[in-house]
Amino acid sequence: MTTSTSARAESADAGDAPVLAARTRGLRKVYGHTVAVDRVDLEVPQGAVLGMLGPNGSGKTTTIRMLLGLVRPTEGEVELLGKALPDGAAAALPHVGALVEGPGFHPFLSGRENLRRVAAFEPLLATGSIKQAVEDALERVGLASAAHRRYRGYSLGMKQRLGLAAALLVERKLIVLDEPTNGLDPAGTREVRNVIADLRNGSTTVVVSSHLLSEIEATCTHVAVLHRGTVVAQGGLTELLQAESSALLVVTPEWLEALNVLRDGRISARATDDGLRVELIGTTPPAVLETLVKAGIPVWEARRQRTGLEELFARLTEAEETDEGLSAVDTIEEKA
Amino acid sequence: MGTLVASRAPLGRQLRSELRWIVRRPRTVIGLSALCLVPVLAGIGLWFAVDGDGAAGPGLAAIVSGNGLVLPIFTLFLALPLLLPLVGAIWAADGLAGESQHGTLRGLLISPVGRLRLLAIKSFGVATMTLFAVTLIAFVGAIVGAVLFGGQGLLTLSGNTLPFLDALGRILLTIVLVTIQVWGVAAIALAISACTEHPLVVMAATMAGVIVSGVLGLFSALDWLQPYLITSGWNGLIDVMRDPLPTEQLWNSTALAGCYILIGLSLAAMRLATKDS
Numbered sequence: 110m111t112t113s114t115s116a117r118a119e120s121a122d123a124g125d126a127p128v129l130a131a132r133t134r135g136l137r138k139v140y141g142h143t144v145a146v147d148r149v150d151l152e153v154p155q156g157a158v159l160g161m162l163g164p165n166g167s168g169k170t171t172t173i174r175m176l177l178g179l180v181r182p183t184e185g186e187v188e189l190l191g192k193a194l195p196d197g198a199a200a201a202l203p204h205v206g207a208l209v210e211g212p213g214f215h216p217f218l219s220g221r222e223n224l225r226r227v228a229a230f231e232p233l234l235a236t237g238s239i240k241q242a243v244e245d246a247l248e249r250v251g252l253a254s255a256a257h258r259r260y261r262g263y264s265l266g267m268k269q270r271l272g273l274a275a276a277l278l279v280e281r282k283l284i285v286l287d288e289p290t291n292g293l294d295p296a297g298t299r300e301v302r303n304v305i306a307d308l309r310n311g312s313t314t315v316v317v318s319s320h321l322l323s324e325i326e327a328t329c330t331h332v333a334v335l336h337r338g339t340v341v342a343q344g345g346l347t348e349l350l351q352a353e354s355s356a357l358l359v360v361t362p363e364w365l366e367a368l369n370v371l372r373d374g375r376i377s378a379r380a381t382d383d384g385l386r387v388e389l390i391g392t393t394p395p396a397v398l399e400t401l402v403k404a405g406i407p408v409w410e411a412r413r414q415r416t417g418l419e420e421l422f423a424r425l426t427e428a429e430e431t432d433e434g435l436s437a438v439d440t441i442e443e444k445a
Numbered sequence: 446m447g448t449l450v451a452s453r454a455p456l457g458r459q460l461r462s463e464l465r466w467i468v469r470r471p472r473t474v475i476g477l478s479a480l481c482l483v484p485v486l487a488g489i490g491l492w493f494a495v496d497g498d499g500a501a502g503p504g505l506a507a508i509v510s511g512n513g514l515v516l517p518i519f520t521l522f523l524a525l526p527l528l529l530p531l532v533g534a535i536w537a538a539d540g541l542a543g544e545s546q547h548g549t550l551r552g553l554l555i556s557p558v559g560r561l562r563l564l565a566i567k568s569f570g571v572a573t574m575t576l577f578a579v580t581l582i583a584f585v586g587a588i589v590g591a592v593l594f595g596g597q598g599l600l601t602l603s604g605n606t607l608p609f610l611d612a613l614g615r616i617l618l619t620i621v622l623v624t625i626q627v628w629g630v631a632a633i634a635l636a637i638s639a640c641t642e643h644p645l646v647v648m649a650a651t652m653a654g655v656i657v658s659g660v661l662g663l664f665s666a667l668d669w670l671q672p673y674l675i676t677s678g679w680n681g682l683i684d685v686m687r688d689p690l691p692t693e694q695l696w697n698s699t700a701l702a703g704c705y706i707l708i709g710l711s712l713a714a715m716r717l718a719t720k721d722s
Contacts, residue, residue, distance in 0.1 A: 177555055180721040190449055199451035202557035209555070213548020217471055229462035230556035232452040275552060 128155045129188070130283045130314035131176055136185035138171055145171045146338045149185070153283075153316055153331075158309050160325035160346075161318035162422055163335030169318040170210055172335065173287050176316070177207055190282055203232040204282040208289055212272025216261035220252055220271050223260055224278065233279045246274040251300065265292030273304065284308055286317045290324060302328050326418040336426045349421060357394050359401065360384035360410040370404040371397070386414065456566075459558065463570040467536060473574070476532050480578055483528065484520040484586035491516070492593045512600045514612040516590030517583040518686065521623045524582055525679055529623065530630040530655045531648070533575050537634035538647035540567040541713075545642035550722050560717045564635075568710060571631050579624045583616055601688040619685050622699060626682070629675050629702035630655060632709025639716040672697075675705050 129152050136149035146168040153159050163169045174180040175187055178194045187194040192201040214223040224243045228234050234242055247253045250270040255263070263271065269292050276284055286305075290298045305328045308315050319325055325332065326346070333343035342349060359378075361367050364385050371378045371387065376397060378387040387397050394413065401408055467473055521529075544550040553563060590596060599612030607615065634651040641647060658676040661667055671677045678698025684691050 174721075178557070179551055179554055181719065192449060197449075198557050199453065199559065200449040202555060203452050204449065205555065207555050209551055211548065213550075213552055215466070215547055215549060218466075218469060222469070226462055226466055227552055227556070229458050230454050230553055230558050232454045232556065234454070236455065236458055 128191075129153055130155045130157070130190060131316070132188045133172070133176065134186045134188075136172065136175055136187065137183045138168075138175060138180065139183045144338055146175070148339050149335075151176075151333055151340060151343065153314060155314055156309075156312050157331045158305060158315040158317065158329045159331040159333060160329035161316065161333050161335060162320070162322065162325055162418075163318075164426060165320070167335040167426075168338040169335055170287055171338075173207075173209055173285055173316070173318060177205065177209065177285060178202065179209070203279070205285065206276030206279065206281040206283075207285040207287075208269075208272040208276050209285065209287045211288070211291065212268045212275075214260045214268070214271060217259065219257050219259055220263065220267075220274075221247065221256040223271065224256075224274060227275045228278055231279055242278050246277050249277055249304070250274045266294060266297050269293055270297070273301065277304070280311075281313055283314045283316070286315065288318055288320070290319065290321065298324065322417075322419045322422055332418070334422060334425050341425045342421075346418070350418065355389040356414040357387040357389055357397055358384050358410075358412050358414045359387055359397070359408060361401070361406055361408050363406055366404075367401055367406045370401060370406060374400045376400065384410070453562070454556065454558070456562075459562075459566050460569055463566050464573060467539070467570050467574055470539070472535065472539075476535065477578060477581060480524070480528065480532065480582055481585045483524055484516060484582055484589050487520050487523060488516050488586070488589040488593050491519075495594075511595045511597050512606070513590030513592070513594035513596040514587060514599045514609075514616060515686075516594070517586030517616050518599075518619045520582055520586040521579065521619055522683065525623055525626060525682075526659065526676070527652075527655070529575070529579065529627045531652060532578055533571065533627045533631035534634040534648045534651035535644075536571045536574050537567075537631045537638050537651070538644035540571055541635065541638035541717075542641050542647050543638075543644045545722060546644065554722060560720075561714060564639075564710070564714055564717055568632070568635065571635065572628055575627045575631055576620075576624045579620050579627065583620050587616065599686075602683070602686045603688045605688055607688060615685055619682070622682055622685065622695060625699055625702045625706075626675065626679060629705030629709070632706040632713070634709070636709045636712035636716065639713040639720065672701070675701055678702070 131151070131153040133149055133151045136146055136151070137144070138146045149168070149172055151172065161169050161172070171180065175182050176189065178187070178189070178198045181195070189197065189201040190204055192198075194201070214220075215226075218226070221243060224246060225239060228239045228243055244253070244256075247256045250273050252267060252270050252274060255267060260268070260271070269289065273286070273289060276286065286301075289301050293301065302324070305315055305317065309330070317325070317329065329346055331344065332346050332349055334341050358381075359367065361384070364380055367385055368378060368380065371385075376387060376392050377390065378385050380386075389397070394411065398408060398411060541550070544553065554560070558566070587596070596609070598609055599607040599615060601607060630651060633654065634647055637650050638644075638647045655676060658674045661670060662674050662677040675698075678694075678701050681694035681698050684694050
């Protein structure tokens with residue numbers, strides 16, 4: 110088993126391009142007549158915590174399943190830890206831990222027995238170290254005291270923890286968690302967050318899918334937003350949010366007038382419930398205000414708008430609902 | 446990351462884990478216990494038939510008296526048409542469809558275990574357990590038979606009595622032949638198991654196949670089909686009770702079961718290789 114430090118040394122040798130823990134190119138999956146995933150080019154930088162966001166049915170799980178070699182893509186390529194799937198699966202997958210589509214265990218076995226069975230199939234675990242690895246993983250997810258109980262009697266949260274424990278059995282290079290906090294209470298959610306933080310500090314790359322935006326915002330360094338089976342945005346969390354935060358919210362009673370004035374000044378803006386949202390693309394707040402005031406528009410209030418992930422997500426997924434080709438100006442006319 | 450090399454968990458460890466998993470299932474324990482009852486019930490039934498002054502009377506009594514070693518063979522033939530295919534189908538169903546249903550197949554594949562290797566592990570599990578089940582029935586049958594009727598020898602259909610050691614040889618031969626027949630059915634069940642995530646479908650389909658095959662064997666108009674029906678070979682297995690041992694039918698039915706094993710495992714491998722899970 111190569112250590113993470115040697116992997117890092119190699120990444121330094123690789124030079125210019127950032128080393129990717131996983132990458133997909135032109136991924137497409139068709140079930141019968143349904144296109145589940147299309148043109149997915151996902152890049153997971155090494156050491157990142159990538160949050161996959163998307164409404165239900167947006168293709169998150171299908172993408173993850175293809176990433177892990179569980180599902181064969183109709184088209185496209187998957188590269189996992191530098192190995193092309195499916196041929197490289199035997200080399201890459203031992204270093205990958207995953208919790209996909211909820212925890213899967215046998216109800217008649219105890220939590221410990223279930224983990225031992227999973228451990229028996231882990232290539233990187235020496236036979237002699239299985240028992241200890243299982244106990245460590247149980248301890249790590251807080252299941253040690255319930256390990257002897259049958260999986261049948263576990264609560265949803267305990268099942269989820271056991272699934273997490275299976276992913277953590279071996280020291281991994283990449284961990285993929287599909288909706289890891291499903292069914293967990295707030296304390297459990299916080300623990301998962303801590304586990305993810307630990308992994309990141311240990312330079313493990315993490316891919317986590319969730320519909321809980323606050324969770325992604327709190328734990329992730331990178332985001333990929335999926336919508337209708339394709340990636341509509343991806344990149345560093347801070348960069349994405351910064352790019353989005355360049356907007357000015359202007360409150361004025363004569364908003365229709367203001368929109369026209371701004372449009373003449375070639376400044377894009379749109380009406381929202383809170384006021385006019387002016388995009389600061391190629392312009393500055395003073396210039397926007399000057400334009401408005403010179404035209405005699407009463408400005409009651411103007412403030413810089415900080416976008417949260419939630420708004421970014423809503424905008425990305427709702428924009429698609431109407432039409433991808435709509436420009437900001439067109440949107441204004443529609444509203445007016 | 447170019448240094449990553451393919452690695453696999455030791456095969457022995459995986460096989461042990463698989464057996465352990467099957468044996469730990471409550472239904473395995475219950476099923477095996479139930480199978481033990483078959484020779485016991487058959488022995489008691491026979492004992493009453495001999496003991497009473499009924500119609501079976503002296504004829505049957507003469508056959509079984511002192512011939513307790515007939516019982517294991519008799520019981521295996523009794524269990525072969527339905528009971529043994531059923532337990533084989535149950536283990537095959539749990540092996541792939543059951544794992545798929547519980548979401549544990551995903552975990553195994555991500556470990557990773559190669560798909561062909563997974564099929565090998567599953568086949569090993571089913572094969573070992575069916576061999577064990579058949580042996581268990583024969584073992585319990587031999588003990589019950591010896592206790593109730595005495596175990597000196599084995600009266601053959603040809604009229605002579607085989608001495609103890611030869612009788613034991615015939616019992617072992619029956620165990621092997623019957624096990625191979627059950628493997629034939631179980632291999633087909635594994636192929637079905639690779640196609641679904643409902644263990645019940647596997648059991649129902651397998652048993653339906655066995656029953657339909659048995660019924661088809663009854664029509665003389667379908668005589669051309671006989672050589673291809675695994676169930677039709679089962680009647681010929683009674684040859685183990687003859688002396689000297691006629692081998693032709695035994696070979697034929699064993700070869701046919703071998704073909705079923707080959708076909709079943711090939712279909713399962715093909716399905717598993719491309720299966721989305």
